[in-house]
Each structure stands twice: as structure tokens, then as C-alpha cells.
Amino acid sequence: MSSEWKRGKLKYLAILQTGNSISDSDKDLYSEEIYGYYPYIATKDIDVTTNKINYDNGLYIPIDTGFKIANKNTILLCIEGGSAGRKIGYLDRDVCYVNKLCNFKPNHNINSRYLYYSLQSYFFTQQFNLNLTGIIPGVSVEKIKNMFIKYPDIHQQQKIANFLDEKVSQIDTIIEKTKQSIEELKKY
Numbered sequence: 001m002s003s004e005w006k007r008g009k010l011k012y013l014a015i016l017q018t019g020n021s022i023s024d025s026d027k028d029l030y031s032e033e034i035y036g037y038y039p040y041i042a043t044k045d046i047d048v049t050t051n052k053i054n055y056d057n058g059l060y061i062p063i064d065t066g067f068k069i070a071n072k073n074t075i076l077l078c079i080e081g082g083s084a085g086r087k088i089g090y091l092d093r094d095v096c097y098v099n100k101l102c103n104f105k106p107n108h109n110i111n112s113r114y115l116y117y118s119l120q121s122y123f124f125t126q127q128f129n130l131n132l133t134g135i136i137p138g139v140s141v142e143k144i145k146n147m148f149i150k151y152p153d154i155h156q157q158q159k160i161a162n163f164l165d166e167k168v169s170q171i172d173t174i175i176e177k178t179k180q181s182i183e184e185l186k187k188y
Helices: 024-030 112-118 122-130 141-145 154-187
Strands: 006-009 014-018 037-041 060-062 075-078 088-090 095-097 101-106 148-151
Touching: 014 141, 024 060, 075 112, 088 112, 101 112, 112 148, 112 154, 122 148
Parallel strands: 037 095
Antiparallel strands: 006 148, 014 101, 037 060, 075 088, 075 101
16 A cells, blocks of 8 residues: 555546526525425535534425536535635535535545545645635636645545544534533523
């Protein structure tokens, strides 16, 4: 097993695409839960501190409507607006998504959880922030495709992702226990 790390452009490591927007006037068309639908995810549905995604936001896209689909085990990153580069989520189901989110679907050389953590790394966020432009700050998909991540072989990526998953879970547990303790103290 090689311990050599590589540096590669995202356009060679993943498929990147943005979603579809829904006008405010059309939201009523997608507000009823029906059989055979995808949840519709907007930037507001990704928590900036926990990276958790709210799938139950009241918007449902019927299957086969032509909306772009982000598959389970891929990543959504906000690329436009005040949360650009800061809101990121890992999907646990197939969804449709807004055009301000970019979906990252890694190829066979990249572990999806490893990519998820790499997109939160200092190395990537520095590249992202240096490319923010416009009155409403954003980075184009084409610029993101030319950004780099560093990665080891696929087995090492899995080990790193597993380690980070475990540590994040431990931190989440500590945070939850701390919140419970604070609530108990407030009662007193």
C-alpha cells in the first residue's frame, strides 16, 4: 500500500453540478407530499454549525419532472450567497436541490466521506474564498472544478473518513450532553 499523497483537480475526481431553482409562485405546486417524490433542498435546509440537512421542509419534487437529482452518499455545498463555502451537507437519501447548491459526486478514486471532509479543509476553503466574486458572493462551478484537493490511496481515504466520522460523533455526543447539562442548570 502506497502512502504517497496526490493533488488533483476536482473536475477529474468528481462530477459537479448545480440544481434547479423554484420561483416563489411555483412553490405551491410542490408543497404537497405525494407518492414518488424527492425532497427539495435549499441552502436554508443545511445547518451551518452541524452540517445536518432538513429533509422535511415542505417541498416535494415528483419523480420524472426533469429536476436534477443529487444521489445518496454525495455532497451538497453552498456556492452562492452569505453561506457560500460554509454550508455543506452529506446526503443520506436522493434529493432535488436549488441552483445555489453544488452537488459533488465522486468518481471511483475518491471516497465520498473523504471528499466531504476535504471540502471543509483549510486547503480547500482557502481556494474557495480566494475565488469569491460578485455583489452576492459566489464561486462558479467552472472555477470549483479547477480547485485542488489532496488525497491518498482509496484505502487510506476510507481510514481517514472512518476516523473523522468517529471523532465527529464523539464531539456531537459531548455537545449534546453539554446542552442537556445547561438545560438542567437553567431549571435550578
